[in-house]
Amino acid sequence: MLDALRAQYPGWPQPFTPPPPVYKIVPIEGTGLGMVATEDIAGGATIARERPIFLMPRVIPASPAERRRIDDSVVRMLHSENRRAFYALKNAQGNAAPSEVRGIMGTNSFEAGPFPTYPARYAGMARDMSRANHSCSPNATHSFDPATLTHVLRAFHSIRAGEEVTISYLSDTLVSYEARQEELSCGYHFKCGCKVCRLSGEARMVSAISRRVIRERTYPGPMREDEAAFEVWLSNAVRRNASARDPSKGMSLQLPEMDALVWASMEQEGCYEPGLWELVLERLVKASAVLENEDAVRHYAKKAAELRTAQSGSDGGWYAVAENPRQTEWWAKRSM
Numbered sequence: 001m002l003d004a005l006r007a008q009y010p011g012w013p014q015p016f017t018p019p020p021p022v023y024k025i026v027p028i029e030g031t032g033l034g035m036v037a038t039e040d041i042a043g044g045a046t047i048a049r050e051r052p053i054f055l056m057p058r059v060i061p062a063s064p065a066e067r068r069r070i071d072d073s074v075v076r077m078l079h080s081e082n083r084r085a086f087y088a089l090k091n092a093q094g095n096a097a098p099s100e101v102r103g104i105m106g107t108n109s110f111e112a113g114p115f116p117t118y119p120a121r122y123a124g125m126a127r128d129m130s131r132a133n134h135s136c137s138p139n140a141t142h143s144f145d146p147a148t149l150t151h152v153l154r155a156f157h158s159i160r161a162g163e164e165v166t167i168s169y170l171s172d173t174l175v176s177y178e179a180r181q182e183e184l185s186c187g188y189h190f191k192c193g194c195k196v197c198r199l200s201g202e203a204r205m206v207s208a209i210s211r212r213v214i215r216e217r218t219y220p221g222p223m224r225e226d227e228a229a230f231e232v233w234l235s236n237a238v239r240r241n242a243s244a245r246d247p248s249k250g251m252s253l254q255l256p257e258m259d260a261l262v263w264a265s266m267e268q269e270g271c272y273e274p275g276l277w278e279l280v281l282e283r284l285v286k287a288s289a290v291l292e293n294e295d296a297v298r299h300y301a302k303k304a305a306e307l308r309t310a311q312s313g314s315d316g317g318w319y320a321v322a323e324n325p326r327q328t329e330w331w332a333k334r335s336m
């Protein structure tokens with residue numbers, strides 16, 4: 001695996017420069033320690049980049065006793081500073097874990113990899129990043145950069161100084177309140193009191209429905225329907241060219257309805273479903289360009305740039321669209 005990494009990333013692991021600190025680790029009521037922004041952080045910006053204290057395959061074909069010996073010897077081999085940092089991390093699993101090392105790993109590890117030619121899933125812990133608490137409406141997301149062998153934390157959207165930086169521990173944030181609590185209670189031994197879980201009555205119902213709307217649009221059938229609906233919207237927009245431009249004729253066009261609803265739900269819930277948000281934003285950008293609404297193109301393209309950067313480290317060309325709405329091929333398509 002190391003040879004494959006060196007072949008793919010010359011000079012592996014490539015050096016990296018830790019970004020200037022924009023957070024501090026402080027006690028947060030009801031959660032132990034947490035990460036708080038010390039200055040305003042822009043959407044897509046890197047909050048932290050750290051090498052893991054150590055990496056370990058998630059699954060090792062070994063008996064429980066052997067696994068325990070392997071875990072303990074890995075931690076024993078660490079540099080004393082890293083060993084101290086590791087044992088200082090929270091063990092929320094206590095006696096429910098087979099050992100202290102496994103309890104700390106289970107509480108704090110992030111996904112690491114994938115590594116070329118090696119399919120195993122790895123877990124890595126980070127001194128600061130592992131202090132980030134959970135929210136069902138997180139403002140940051142974790143990724144792993146194999147080239148520099150670093151964990152990276154980036155902001156989904158702008159975070160104000162003094163705001164807590166949160167990530168999601170859930171395998172799926174779009175499930176119900178009860179299902180979310182169950183996963184967090186089994187895996188991390190806490191009852192979530194984030195702003196979404198504190199909602200009650202009608203507000204909780206609206207949140208649940210919004211999450212269901214997002215979930216439903218990720219299925220292949222609805223995905224095809226939304227793509228088809230956009231084509232219909234587009235041909236209507238082109239057909240109604242002249243009258244649609246003149247609001248006095250009562251023909252002003254709205255953005256494609258389902259895309260506008262799904263995007264509003266994603267923003268409200270802070271759930272940017274990979275594989276869906278970019279399709280939705282792309283259609284909203286195209287539709288806004290067709291309607292020659294420069295501000296709307298800028299707005300949606302900037303959101304796409306921030307999310308793409310947060311999830312992958314590169315904006316995918318969205319900032320160029322945000323800067324030059326009139327240069328997109330969709331601009332004024334109606335009048336062509």
Ligand SMILES: C[S@@+](CC[C@H](N)C(=O)[O-])C[C@H]1O[C@@H](n2cnc3c(N)ncnc32)[C@H](O)[C@@H]1O
Nearest residue numbers: 031032033090092107108131133134188190193
């Ligand atoms: C990875 S640690 C996060 C850092 C931890 N708060 C600390 O003091 O080191 C995960 C643990 O933090 C606590 N925690 C994280 N998010 C929480 C939340 N939303 N509500 C309550 N406790 C939370 C739980 O004890 C959880 O098992």
